Amino acid sequence: MKKLLVVCLLLTTITTNAAPGEKAPKRTSGEGPYERLILRGGTIVNGEGAPAQGPIDIVIENDRIVRIVNVGHPGVPIKQNKRPVAGPNDKEIDVTGQYILPGFIDMHGHIGGSADNIPAEYVFKLWLAHGITTVREPGSFNGIDWVMDHVKRSEQNSIAAPRIVPYVGFGMGNEAPITTPKQATKWVKRIAKQGAKGIKFFGAPPEIMEAALTEADKQGLGSMMHHAQLEVTAMNVIDSARLGLTTMEHWYGLPEALFEHQTIQNYSPEYNYNNEQHRFAEAGRLWAQAAKPDTEKWEKVRDELISLDFTINPTMTIYEASRDLMREMNADWHDEYTLPTLWEFFQPNRYAHGSYWFDWTTDDEIAWKKNFQQWMVFLNDYKNHGGRVTTGSDSGYIFKIYGFGYIRELELLREAGFNALEVVKSATFNGAEALGLEQDIGSIRVGKKADLVIVKNNPLRNFKELYGTGHFKLNNHNQPVREGGVNYTIKDGIVYHAPTLLKEVRAIVKKAKEQKTLKTKH
Numbered sequence: 001m002k003k004l005l006v007v008c009l010l011l012t013t014i015t016t017n018a019a020p021g022e023k024a025p026k027r028t029s030g031e032g033p034y035e036r037l038i039l040r041g042g043t044i045v046n047g048e049g050a051p052a053q054g055p056i057d058i059v060i061e062n063d064r065i066v067r068i069v070n071v072g073h074p075g076v077p078i079k080q081n082k083r084p085v086a087g088p089n090d091k092e093i094d095v096t097g098q099y100i101l102p103g104f105i106d107m108h109g110h111i112g113g114s115a116d117n118i119p120a121e122y123v124f125k126l127w128l129a130h131g132i133t134t135v136r137e138p139g140s141f142n143g144i145d146w147v148m149d150h151v152k153r154s155e156q157n158s159i160a161a162p163r164i165v166p167y168v169g170f171g172m173g174n175e176a177p178i179t180t181p182k183q184a185t186k187w188v189k190r191i192a193k194q195g196a197k198g199i200k201f202f203g204a205p206p207e208i209m210e211a212a213l214t215e216a217d218k219q220g221l222g223s224m225m226h227h228a229q230l231e232v233t234a235m236n237v238i239d240s241a242r243l244g245l246t247t248m249e250h251w252y253g254l255p256e257a258l259f260e261h262q263t264i265q266n267y268s269p270e271y272n273y274n275n276e277q278h279r280f281a282e283a284g285r286l287w288a289q290a291a292k293p294d295t296e297k298w299e300k301v302r303d304e305l306i307s308l309d310f311t312i313n314p315t316m317t318i319y320e321a322s323r324d325l326m327r328e329m330n331a332d333w334h335d336e337y338t339l340p341t342l343w344e345f346f347q348p349n350r351y352a353h354g355s356y357w358f359d360w361t362t363d364d365e366i367a368w369k370k371n372f373q374q375w376m377v378f379l380n381d382y383k384n385h386g387g388r389v390t391t392g393s394d395s396g397y398i399f400k401i402y403g404f405g406y407i408r409e410l411e412l413l414r415e416a417g418f419n420a421l422e423v424v425k426s427a428t429f430n431g432a433e434a435l436g437l438e439q440d441i442g443s444i445r446v447g448k449k450a451d452l453v454i455v456k457n458n459p460l461r462n463f464k465e466l467y468g469t470g471h472f473k474l475n476n477h478n479q480p481v482r483e484g485g486v487n488y489t490i491k492d493g494i495v496y497h498a499p500t501l502l503k504e505v506r507a508i509v510k511k512a513k514e515q516k517t518l519k520t521k522h
Helices: 120-129 144-155 181-194 206-219 237-243 276-283 296-307 316-323 325-329 340-346 362-384 404-415 420-427 429-435 498-521
Strands: 037-044 053-061 064-070 091-094 099-102 104-106 132-139 163-169 198-201 222-225 247-249 311-313 452-455 471-474 480-483 486-491 494-497
Touching (some): 037 452, 120 132, 120 486, 120 498, 132 198, 132 429, 144 163, 144 181, 181 206, 198 206, 206 222, 206 237, 237 247, 237 296, 311 429, 316 362, 340 498, 404 420, 420 429
Parallel strands (some): 104 132, 132 163, 163 198, 198 222, 222 247, 247 311
Antiparallel strands (some): 037 053, 053 064, 452 486, 471 480, 486 494
16 A cells, blocks of 8 residues: 655654555454453552542443442451352352452554554554553554554454554645645544544645644544654644644653743754754753743643643653663563564664664663653643643654553652542543543443452552563562563453463564564575
């Protein structure tokens, strides 16, 4: 399938479009949905901010929660007379002592689109294995038809995949760049008819953005934006939010909205946007140019964005290699879970977006550490004053692997000052609310869909319990072991055994490595 590369995409990356990987095969993993499923004895974290509660029995009929029953107290026998009675055809799963959370929502999840030939099955199973049941797909870089095919098959549960909410890159599918408000309006109408749920922007002249956002609102489409440096002087986060943008990605455009003593970023004389190391190195010095916490400018920007019901989706995880390259290059999961095509894409390369390690220095990392500190202060302050912060990963770039990168984002929100329940709310209810899906998903409530994550150990104590590689610790025999990981992910009432999904992913990676070795020999 030939894909068209439009002007807005050229603004953000100097790569060519990657070749799409194989489409997801027919589902063989997962069981259900059951006419009636009972989860027995778990401890629930409802996603709306309530503390953990258990033991609880949850009754699910088809894919809806119909009863949530308190069946006793911890440390003493369960009150059997309170338990829902199972019929002869009911499915029961004993999750005594395990934790049940709402399905996680990745608000920035590409189905490949970075390196060549990333199989959809690989991405989907890593997401499900880490408890991710809903993904906002930002940009549809593998092509609108390719993405919409997976959207429909996921809705039908004919593939093992999270729910996919497709956002289309602004201008995709046009034979020529959009240069007038009329063209923008026409394009928005067209993608709405194709089934898009939103638009991803990188930057455009204000009059074109305004036309597109106005029509998006009429069509009931969401909007997200990576405020690329080539357009940010004309439109920072405050500007786009006033026009109706609903979500900002990453952090570009926010420091620029906080400028007090300048209007343009202080670029070095040698800066060239097409040089990836220039782009990322100087981005790491941007927050130092913004207003400081508790100043009048800081509070004015914060409060206006909150008043506009604006969502911040920070994706801190995707920038973490900038502050500690060695950590990300040597992450525990690369050996068994990183495809060769991804590993090659991550290596220093002047052509590849995000592969900017031409000569990454100690000073670059220190600048990024300081960048993170002020960025995190803003996120925590925004949340504390009523702003919505969600959770996304942008995996597939910069040494970040699907699923694993998302769990790391939870840890980074914790580092930013969110308490554990606030992190879970950002990962579940806040995402559902930002997508307009809070009536169906995002928390554990009677009447909502059965999108759940079941974890053997307490993730509120340690988010590392959610990694597919488990948590590294010492057992009672003084031996180092890995324990933890998601046990079950339930999406639309279908029960997926996460360790089985991970085993299948390892097999995909192993086969890809063997094929690469054979090609090298010949």
